[in-house]
Amino acid sequence: MAPILIQLSRKKDSPLYRQIVDQVKSSIDAGDLPPGSTLPPSRQLAEQLGIDRSTVCEAYAELQALGYLRSRPGSYHYAEKRRREVAYDPQRPSTIAWAEQGSAESSEVLRAYREFSPRREARAAGDNPRFDLASIDPDPRLYPLRDFRRSVRHVLDAAGTECLQYGDPQGYEPLRETIARRLRLHGISVSKDEILVTHGAQQGIDLLARLFSAPGRSAVVESPTYSFALPLLRFNRLEVVGVPMTPEGMDLDGLARTLGKIRAAFVYTMPNFHNPTGITTAHRHRERLLDLCFRRNVPIVEDGFEEEMKYGGPVALPLKSIDAGQIVVYLGTFSKVLFPGLRIGWITADKELIGRLLAIKRFSDLTTNAFGQRVMHRFCELGLYDRNLRRLHRLFKRKMAVALEALEASFPAGTTWTRPSGGYAIWVTMPKKFSAGDLLRRLAPSGVDVSPGEPYFPRGGPSAHFRLSIARPNEAEIGEAIGRLGRALRAFC
């Protein structure tokens, strides 16, 4: 029998059995109770300590489960050599070289992610930007918290605990009906069965890339295009091929030539308030794009991320509205109008394709969060979405006008910019090219944060462009920020 000294205190916070566990653990870890040494029988230890035997049994059971004791016939317990729990040490390296263990694509996506991060840091370092003209999600000061709260209350009252369960993998059915109704306002006729609710539109792009990914396949994108699509498509083993944007939209002759040369998985396009240029294509352009892809049997991924932000007058209807051949896959989202933190978007497409995307989504994340879907549904059904959209249209129409006036007044000769009919993005062209880092450093003293052009181009490299967004600042801030930018630009443009 090993000598073991256990001291119990009834005053301590921890229960008696826990004190026994801790002291035996320490004795074994410290080597005072060497492996193989016998512990006192539970009855004996209980008598010795003047406590109930069941307390000792409880402690021994836990020590056994934790690997500190082993029991042998005759109900004796022996100390076991046991590896210690590892204390936290932020410097301890892994013995596995993750860079080698991970795929080549995963190293590439890490590189892209890091490239975005230093840019953020450079921006952050520059005199604390007071004006955010970089973000493209709307000003949270405009989120109707009271209306949101009301929707939450409705959901909790009506649904009970059902709103906290997994729910329909394709998406909450009433929300899919609401989405189908909203799409009809934009000329798109689909039923809830052709809609898959996604964890934001970003997951929509990911699911499509995963579905269509195959060796030798390319994704055709506008150049420039949504910067966060590029690393994602490449991570999914698709080669990215850019077709230049013209002031009227993607160069369709260029697209025709490109499609003749490659195996296209799909063409990714943003016909309204294109990110980053703000360009909106005409109906005729949409028909031609559709015809071109239809003849070549290439699916079109139409990103309607700001479909609802048509505040600047009439705009052509989505490609999806005239898609008789069912080749258009339409991506929608609530995140670019309200509540990006809820992460609710959707895909609408041919029913068979929706089924295929659902299978991927089902196994990769089970479902989109049920609570957020119900709140969003209720928010729409209470008329709060429409009401807030009207309010946002009024506000953004004025904000865009202020921005365009300020550009006219403040920007140096030689700089040009687009005049969007909705959405948030204005694309500025300078007379010279700059790398993203260089441009941010030059603009930092102005205290205004913009989005440099470099990451929007599939080929990357220095760019003569940057994106201004009116999503975050109010009218006064826009005027002030563009004035500051103009002064900064004069110094080097």
Place this chain on the structure above:
Amino acid sequence: MAPILIQLSRKKDSPLYRQIVDQVKSSIDAGDLPPGSTLPPSRQLAEQLGIDRSTVCEAYAELQALGYLRSRPGSYHYAEKRRREVAYDPQRPSTIAWAEQGSAESSEVLRAYREFSPRREARAAGDNPRFDLASIDPDPRLYPLRDFRRSVRHVLDAAGTECLQYGDPQGYEPLRETIARRLRLHGISVSKDEILVTHGAQQGIDLLARLFSAPGRSAVVESPTYSFALPLLRFNRLEVVGVPMTPEGMDLDGLARTLGKIRAAFVYTMPNFHNPTGITTAHRHRERLLDLCFRRNVPIVEDGFEEEMKYGGPVALPLKSIDAGQIVVYLGTFSKVLFPGLRIGWITADKELIGRLLAIKRFSDLTTNAFGQRVMHRFCELGLYDRNLRRLHRLFKRKMAVALEALEASFPAGTTWTRPSGGYAIWVTMPKKFSAGDLLRRLAPSGVDVSPGEPYFPRGGPSAHFRLSIARPNEAEIGEAIGRLGRALRAFC
């Protein structure tokens, strides 16, 4: 000038400009206004209709944006041939053969998804199951809606609109701190920096599979294992290699032989309350598994999906707690205790690996939903998680005892089952093998829904097993359901 008859009504619901738009659209669509025909100048049409000219201009602008009119010098407007909006037709097929356009892996995952679905249908068809012993997410009757509501209120009061924005891509920082604190209770010492919040533990598996996927790589799993992991790993181009489960856990000699033969991306294991068998491994087994993988430089993915459900007495600590080499990637989730609909899980691992996984997550879905994360964080910080966990432990301890007693009393000789020390799953072995469909048909008359063994095995095929789950039914329902199952089994076992 084409003859055009426009009739306005001031009584109609729709505004005057909308009536003009609709009537011109119809005339063009119907061919009454052939392409190229001129429309009356706005001033003339305004006079003719007795309305303001600006109303006509507004209508013409919209018709132009929609592609129905073109303007030419002299401000004349001409009708344009325009493709009609496509009406909804659920029967209209796509001109694209999605099966050919999609990858081979996507067809495979669809097949797997469909295989799960008929099973559900077969179950649903069987006399309306009144007892769900198939689901492994907990009884929603036990969700503390009042506590949830309180947490929501706190978040909305304290955070304002911030809770509806995108938030930190790695996960809401205070929630990561809460998770780190909870992990310490299970012997795992990490900081918030080694935690990545995911859209449920399922996304954790997906991110790891995506990271480690490379040609010729295999994922080693227990056989049987979590059924929803299998199609997901395969979709990610990993070959799945099963190592048999013994009553003590994965056969480690078998694992050693397997690792000698293949290029393993990782070993996926569930040491506690293994799904589907309910088996919990001893500390010694965990040390040996860790040593084996450490020596071979193979990462371990430890799925701690029911770490918190240790209601049946002490259980060994996670592999991660003794992972000095930082080779263990630990997956956790809130979904198997409370609120699966919030979709909040996490990965904790070596910081460099977390950075690599974050890059993939960042581009594939931006962030996990911010609102749910904040509610979950508040729920924990208010002490509601601990309180509810204690309640669940009391309830489930009784439920498991009732289930094991009922099995003893009702199941026919020749059937055997595991006796789990926590969690929800009991694994039943019958004297004969059945396909999933066959077993469900035979059990359907009992009105009890169980989970057949077939999909849990990497190789599939008829199985002598099924999984019973005590997650959903209450004590009375468990007793009744197991009695009914016993009677049904007697008929064919």
